Amino acid sequence: MTGLDVLTCHILEVACLITDAHLNVLAQGPDLIINQPDHILDNMDTWCVQHHGQSGLTDACRKSKISLQDAEHSLMAFIKTYIPKGKCCIAGNSVYMDRLFLQRYMPLVDSHLHYRIVDVSTIKELC
Template identity: 30%
Template sequence: MSINEDALIWIDLEIDGLDLTKNFILEIACIVTDFDLTNIHQGILYSYFLLIKYFLGPDLVINHSKSLLDAMRSWCTEHHTKSGFVQQVLDSKLSMSNAETVIIHCILTDKNLNIIDEIVDGKINDDLMKFVRRNQIYRERRLVVAGKSLGSIRSELKNLAPQFSEFCHYRSIDIDAISVSCEKWFLNIYKQRPFKNDNDLKNSIELLRFYHSTIFK
């Protein structure tokens, strides 16, 4: 994928708790679309460390130590252990810095992620970041952040993924804010919205498509 114009970067994080001063990122997922909400980023994710799968954007589990995971709040420990997610975190080979590099590489180039193993080995970080800093999309911060609960997501990225945070425009499209406005000002339309009880990025994009075709048409 190669972006040469303004675009939206949809971001979702899985974190270990509610305390923004102590949290760490367990998983980061991104999808890039244009402003017509047409998906841009599609490809095949392959790595020695990961299964081959079709993907709409990077969805990366970050490695953390068992001692750090054991310190999570009780709900997270119980829920993530039962789902198998704790084991995925322990098995992951990606540091947060690695994950930032993978995402930026994925966004700025038209290559698939078969370079992920080289990133983990630290072979291309320096060259990649030199390329990134010369890139117009990076320098002009042309990726507008979209998603839900963006206040906390922005804070987490600034603290824990500063390289990626600097990559993004200061403006945001927060689906929660649009939904609240729609409920108060366009109740009949709000009642017709597609509703799914999860924070999946694809569902957020579907919801904004609905608002785009009804309220913002």
Template identity: 30%
Template sequence: MSEKELKKTSAYVWFDAEFTSLELDAARLLQVAVIITDNELNRLHPESADLNLCIRLEEGEQVSAWVEENLSGLVAQCRTGGAVTLEEADARIAAMLDRYAGTPCAEMSDRPVLAGNSVHNDWFLMRRFLPQFAGRLHYRLLDVSTLKIQWMDWVGREPFDKESIELLNQYCPGGGIDAANAHDALFDIKASIAELAFYRSGLTTN
């Protein structure tokens, strides 16, 4: 009997979100971003198709004091006509997956995997507010934070410096990361992709 062929992950759906509060039980989505890659971290779509959406804050809807102080620019954008509803964001992300990741998939093993840093937080709110998106994903998560912990504990080396634009552009396939956009959701996705590429390169040579 021939050895069963290893089935690799069909795609990584890199997802990052900003929230209205750090208390997840009370939080809503404020911004969402998506990039889809293959398992070698190469984009499956043009860079122009990267998704980065501000979610509309309805009149009178409040955010936490921390968010108001630290993400004031984003909060202002979410109160403009350019922001989208949660329903529109869900539909646009689902359409992106259908076009570039071949969803929906009947078999769980064929579905793409959600990827990011501490991505369980994003998964928690995504399942609540973005049901079309959630329904297209595998139940497994790719959390770069896991590799970071192993890198420090097992390899015994300093973790990837996500504040270094030079390192981010060195390790993120395609580069093009601009410091001016630091720490919005799309920037954070690119930083997570670069971080995973960094740990992969080190773990395969140690």
């Protein structure tokens, strides 16, 4: 993401793993880097400029031919192959923010997921 403000920031990359209840990976989905125009990338917050610049993600977004809509449809096709509507929650580290961005920018994916969120960053905060 270009930052954490869901109203002004944008998705740069999406990826997905399907696991069973024991967190064994059943399927590895697409890892899609989304094209964003310069005016979006030029407005990233400081943390994103530094980290996405160092990792190469910023340049990869500039070069990508994948639109947000293409990424949503690819991700949705993958998820539907394995998960019936409303049966799978989103899980991972700090995925609450991911869910907010999915609601805004990938509503087809968001509406297919269960409403529950398993955010392991909560456990880190409690320890």
